[in-house]
Amino acid sequence: MSAVQLHNLRKVHENGFVALDGVTLDIADGEFFVLLGPSGCGKTTVLRMVAGVDSPTHGDVRFDGVSVVEVPSRDRNVSMVFQNYALYPTMTVRENIGFSLRVGKVKKSTAASSVNDIAAAFELTELLDRLPSQLSGGERQRVAMARAMLREPNVFLMDEPLANLDASLREKVRSEVSRLQRRVGVTMLYVTHDQVEAMSMGDRVALFEDGKIVQVGSPLELYEAPRNRFVAEFLGTHAINMFRATVIEQDDKLSVLIGSQCLALGRNANRFSNLWAFVGREVLCGLRPESIGRGGAGVLDVSIEFVEQLGHELLVSANLISEACGDGSTPSIRASLPIGTHVPRWEAISFSVDTERIHLFDVETGESLANLH
DSSP: OOOEEEEEEEEEOTTSOEEEEEEEEEEOTTOEEEEEOSTTSSHHHHHHHHHTSSOOSEEEEEETTEEOTTSOGGGSOEEEEOTTOOOOTTSOHHHHHTHHHHHTTOOHHHHHHHHHHHHHHTTOGGGTTSOGGGSOHHHHHHHHHHHHHHTOOSEEEEESTTTTSOHHHHHHHHHHHHHHHHHHTOEEEEEESOHHHHHHHOSEEEEEETTEEEEEEOHHHHHHSOSBHHHHHHSSSSOOEEEEEEEEEETTEEEEEETTEEEEOGGGGGGBTTGGGGBTSEEEEEEOGGGEESSSSEEEEEEEEEEEEOSSEEEEEEEEOSOOOTTSOOOEEEEEEETTOOOOTTSEEEEEEOGGGOEEEETTTOBBOBOOO
């Protein structure tokens, strides 16, 4: 396997569009690394440069510290799996998986043994004599992955491989991909726009926006310590609540004022860099739905609007009881509560807030005010 280093990659197309702008990453040997972001942010461009099917305008791609920018794609020992499977429709599963061995003129007995072994690993043994048209979407994707893995690549690239699968099958294949990657130990770069895939599969995640890396870290680091508003809003099963708030001082302690309601930060104010300098100034205050409940340090008074029964949780939509905004509206809030919690609709109640999980951002730059390392 190979470690992959990307140094200051920049890609400018002929029409002047900047697809990548200064991307630098250090991916460890055997790491499951996820490239995450919205469509058009540069994720697939990075994958194409690692594969050698596209060249950077500037910068370097290295395998184990050795530049491969001038090395042809066929000589990089990289395998790639795409969203559309790319199987040969007239070949059986066995023939599809073993195609690279046949092209490489590997001895038939050796090739057959290798195909059987990889098919067993991907639970495809019973399907070896079927055609792709006789397989489900998940089975076809596993065939594509088995074919790519059989080459024993130094680097395994996956570009939105689960996008065409239904929700229940995506969950199953996600666990299969993660299990097999750890079993084989191959270095994997996995592109997706689905933050659930990134959070559940990756050792580390690089979140992209407009051709640049916004933040790199473990899934939990990005979720709990977002560097800016974009990261906070992109990650999370339920969208983060984001309010305009004012930092105020009360009895030598800092609080945030949301509308006419006050949340005391207490000792949690120490999590933020020089927050005293923001006293009297407006900031963005982010509260994740799961940090809001019916017990805790901070309190917000709300009027319940709607309750969604999701089986494992209640997703509650409410309005803050507060002075109206300039446009006459009132701030709305969503909370994730345990199933079985009694929530009276159309009534005023108090939500607790876990003040240790408040996120504050600069209004103008969107950058986090927290002490991030």
